[in-house]
Amino acid sequence: xxxxxxxxxxxxxxxxxxxxxxxxxxxDEIAHLITLIAAGTLxxxxxxxxxxxxxxxxxxxxKFGWSFFVTKTxxxxxxxxxxxxxxxxxxxxxxVALIIAVPLGVGAAxxxxxxxxxxxxxxxxxxxxxxxxxxxxxxxxxGVFLLVPIMRTTIQPALKKTLGFLPLFQGPSYGIGFLxxxxxxxxxIVPFVLSVSREVLLSIPRDQREAAxxxxxxxxxxxxxxxxxxxxxxxxxxxFLALARALGETMAVTMxxxxxxxxxxxxxxxxxxxxxxxxxxxxxxxxxxxxSALIELGLVLFxxxxxxxxxxxxxxxxxxxxxxxxxxT
Amino acid sequence: xxxxLAWRKSLxxxxxxxxxxxxxxxxxxxxFILGYLxxxxxxxxxxxxxTHLPAPVGEVGGGMANAIVxxxxxxxxxxxxxxxxxLLGGVYLAEFGGRTVPFLVxxxxxxxxxxxxxxIGIFAYALVVMPMHHFSTLxxxxxxxxxxxxxxxxxxxxxLRDVPRSLREGSFALGANKWRMIATVVLPAAxxxxxxxxxxxxxxxxxxxxxxxxxxxxNRFWSxxxxxxxxxLPVVIYTYATGPYEDWHRQAWAAxxxxxxxxxxTNILVRAFLTRGTAYERT
Numbered sequence: 001x002x003x004x005x006x007x008x009x010x011x012x013x014x015x016x017x018x019x020x021x022x023x024x025x026x027x028d029e030i031a032h033l034i035t036l037i038a039a040g041t042l043x044x045x046x047x048x049x050x051x052x053x054x055x056x057x058x059x060x061x062x063k064f065g066w067s068f069f070v071t072k073t074x075x076x077x078x079x080x081x082x083x084x085x086x087x088x089x090x091x092x093x094x095x096v097a098l099i100i101a102v103p104l105g106v107g108a109a110x111x112x113x114x115x116x117x118x119x120x121x122x123x124x125x126x127x128x129x130x131x132x133x134x135x136x137x138x139x140x141x142x143g144v145f146l147l148v149p150i151m152r153t154t155i156q157p158a159l160k161k162t163l164g165f166l167p168l169f170q171g172p173s174y175g176i177g178f179l180x181x182x183x184x185x186x187x188x189i190v191p192f193v194l195s196v197s198r199e200v201l202l203s204i205p206r207d208q209r210e211a212a213x214x215x216x217x218x219x220x221x222x223x224x225x226x227x228x229x230x231x232x233x234x235x236x237x238x239x240f241l242a243l244a245r246a247l248g249e250t251m252a253v254t255m256x257x258x259x260x261x262x263x264x265x266x267x268x269x270x271x272x273x274x275x276x277x278x279x280x281x282x283x284x285x286x287x288x289x290x291x292s293a294l295i296e297l298g299l300v301l302f303x304x305x306x307x308x309x310x311x312x313x314x315x316x317x318x319x320x321x322x323x324x325x326x327x328x329t
Numbered sequence: 330x331x332x333x334l335a336w337r338k339s340l341x342x343x344x345x346x347x348x349x350x351x352x353x354x355x356x357x358x359x360x361f362i363l364g365y366l367x368x369x370x371x372x373x374x375x376x377x378x379x380t381h382l383p384a385p386v387g388e389v390g391g392g393m394a395n396a397i398v399x400x401x402x403x404x405x406x407x408x409x410x411x412x413x414x415x416l417l418g419g420v421y422l423a424e425f426g427g428r429t430v431p432f433l434v435x436x437x438x439x440x441x442x443x444x445x446x447x448x449i450g451i452f453a454y455a456l457v458v459m460p461m462h463h464f465s466t467l468x469x470x471x472x473x474x475x476x477x478x479x480x481x482x483x484x485x486x487x488x489l490r491d492v493p494r495s496l497r498e499g500s501f502a503l504g505a506n507k508w509r510m511i512a513t514v515v516l517p518a519a520x521x522x523x524x525x526x527x528x529x530x531x532x533x534x535x536x537x538x539x540x541x542x543x544x545x546x547x548n549r550f551w552s553x554x555x556x557x558x559x560x561x562l563p564v565v566i567y568t569y570a571t572g573p574y575e576d577w578h579r580q581a582w583a584a585x586x587x588x589x590x591x592x593x594x595t596n597i598l599v600r601a602f603l604t605r606g607t608a609y610e611r612t
Contacts, residue, residue, distance in 0.1 A: 027506060027508050027509075028506050028507045028508050031425075031507070031508035031511070032421075032425050035417045035420045035421035035424070035425055036421055036425065036430075037417075038414045038415075038416075038417030038418040038420075038421060039417070039418040039421040039422065039431075039434045041414050041418070042414065042418055042437060042438055042441070042478055042479065042482060043433060043437055045441070045478070046437040046441050048452075049441075049444075049448075049449075049452045052455040052456065053448070053452070053455075056455055103351070104351050104354065105355070106351075107347060107350075107351030107352070108348065108354075108355045108356075110348045111345075111348035111352040112352060114348075115345060115348065115349065116352070124356050126600065127356045127359055128355060128356060129596075129600070130359055130596055130597070131355070131356075131358060131359045133529075133532060133533065133536075133592055133593070133596050134359070134362060134536075134592065134593075135535075135536025135538070135563060135588060135592060136536070136538065136539075137536065137538045137563045137566045137567050137570075137585075138362065138366070138536070138566075138585050138589050139362075140567065140570065141566060141570050141581060141582070141585045142362060144570050144571070145369075145570070145578065146365065187358060190355050190358075191355070194355060218337055218338060218340075218341035219341055219345060220340060220341040220344045220345055221337070221341070224344070241443075244443055247445070248444070248445025248446070248447065248448070249445070250445065250446065250447045250538070250539040251538045251539055251563075251567060255570065275445060275539070278447050278450075279539060282450075282451070282454070282542070283542060283546065294451075295451060295455075298447070298448050301447070301448055302444055302445065302448045305443055305444060305445055306440055306443070306444070309439065309440065310440075313439065
């Protein structure tokens with residue numbers, strides 16, 4: 001167990017110690033143990049989390065099995081639970097969010113990494129980091145009182161007029177619904193796409209840009225045909241990271257999605273998401289089966305984000321390690 | 330100049346300005362959010378907002394003193410439970426760890442960091458609320474602590490790793506034990522960075538609503554002690570914003586402004602002052 005040259009020696013017998021370091025020789029092992037316990041606590045918490053979610057959802061899992069994921073009914077009175085409407089809502093809102101946020105975030109990252117002077121770039125990154133720190137309930141607040149009325153009176157009628165032939169943009173404009181939730185989500189995840197993409201772009205070696213420019217490429221061509229393809233995998237990583245955020249986001253979505261469990265082709269329709277149903281119904285759940293069905297939804301959400309986060313980290317690591325040997329912290 | 334070259338050059342200018350527009354759009358969101366909150370919430374901020382209990386529905390006035398105190402108590406619990414574990418765990422990863430255990434710890438920390446906050450709420454519910462059979466400040470504090478631990482841990486580790494080897498060797502050369510080296514040389518050298526991480530983690534959980542919904546729950550009155558449901562700023566904003574009363578909506582704006590102000594000020598101060606000028610060169 002001895003980790004330093006000062007580890008216990010016969011001179012350490014109490015009363016026989018001469019120097020401070022000798023007297024405290026065993027302290028290294030104690031410090032090691034204490035910090036190990038702290039680190040172990042984290043492991044314990046995580047294992048316990050998965051265990052609790054698994055055990056507490058046992059009733060719903062054994063009763064509904066895999067049909068839980070393909071059934072639309074959600075009827076607490078009868079005790080019949082299916083997650084399909086919530087899974088649908090979560091996927092649709094996240095998809096809308098990604099469609100808006102990825103071009104915006106990657107575009108802004110290209111500007112910050114390739115074009116902006118270093119000082120401007122770092123101050124804009126600072127602002128983007130602050131944006132990531134804004135609590136989600138604030139986004140929800142603005143969503144409810146600002147975005148929803150605008151959607152109802154302006155954006156949704158305009159979309160209906162121009163793109164109304166698509167089933168996506170049909171039906172009455174309530175203001176709330178999949179599209180509004182997706183837009184709020186997109187604003188929330190842009191900073192994540194931006195900061196990770198920027199880091200990945202910066203890790204592409206400088207000579208690659210210079211080589212492209214020396215061959216006569218314009219700045220845009222060097223960026224789009226050389227730098228971005230090199231950073232492609234890492235940018236995918238940032239997208240997965242943002243997707244994991246979007247799937248698990250609760251408050252802002254709950255406040256604007258409409259909280260109506262139904263599946264509709266129209267993005268204007270009110271819907272429901274996994275996180276939103278947890279936020280709304282968990283504290284009122286009566287009966288073990290109801291609670292256990294909700295906890296199973298939580299388990300699904302956790303596993304989804306677990307897989308996506310793992311994948312994202314792997315992709316980002318692969319790109320940045322290949323690019324410059326510097327890993328993001 | 331050939332047509333092809335002219336096309337390429339104008340495409341260049343067009344696409345580059347487009348990326349600039351993306352950046353402008355993203356960054357201006359923050360100023361827009363802040364401005365809109367100040368405009369909407371500023372007029373309802375008064376001294377009474379910070380000192381009074383919520384007024385009964387229909388009555389004018391009333392404040393959020395209980396929510397502000399509740400949030401503080403929750404944050405206190407979160408730092409009390411979360412920070413020591415995160416800090417010591419970070420020391421373990423940076424200074425003691427072998428090979429397998431640190432890998433596992435790092436991996437689970439990132440996993441826990443990315444877990445949806447509502448799932449953390451479910452966990453705290455199962456861990457604290459279910460055995461105690463009621464909502465409590467304690468349960469909310471534990472939920473937030475679980476969110477603080479992984480952030481503090483990873484951040485502490487990364488700053489400890491940045492402390493130069495020469496400092497450690499100097500300390501050993503003077504005859505210090507490992508734990509003395511860590512406590513008197515490495516930790517002080519990395520203290521600014523570690524403090525930054527702790528404060529940012531706390532600022533983040535200060536705005537969390539989802540994990541509190543079914544742990545700390547909510548309360549229209551003061552919550553004495555640690556064993557009863559408590560109000561908190563984020564949950565009040567949520568309840569008031571989704572409630573039916575005009576009065577509630579105005580209070581929600583004011584509370585939103587207070588919460589956003591606190592979070593942003595903490596972030597700006599911490600990032601501006603603490604990350605500047607470390608005791609050693611940060612790479």
